[in-house]
Amino acid sequence: MTANAPALYSGRMSKASAQQAIDQDLKRLEFRVEELIRTVERLKEENRSLRVQQEHMTAERAQLIERNELARSRVEAMIGRLKAMEQNA
Numbered sequence: 001m002t003a004n005a006p007a008l009y010s011g012r013m014s015k016a017s018a019q020q021a022i023d024q025d026l027k028r029l030e031f032r033v034e035e036l037i038r039t040v041e042r043l044k045e046e047n048r049s050l051r052v053q054q055e056h057m058t059a060e061r062a063q064l065i066e067r068n069e070l071a072r073s074r075v076e077a078m079i080g081r082l083k084a085m086e087q088n089a
Helices: 006-088
Strands: none
Touching: none
């Protein structure tokens, strides 16, 4: 009976070692999943922030185009008045 005891003991250790390895793998996997969740949340927030920034920049661009067109119209009007004054002189 003592001859079987070491074999059973080593078998139990193997199962315990296998369980520990599985537990470590699960902990690593759990950590990685949590890390991925944090990354996804960070990217969602960054994406939201970039969309807001894009909306502001698009609105600012539209305002600048409008101001540019207004300035162009004024310059063209001034040129027209100068040409008219030149012809009258």
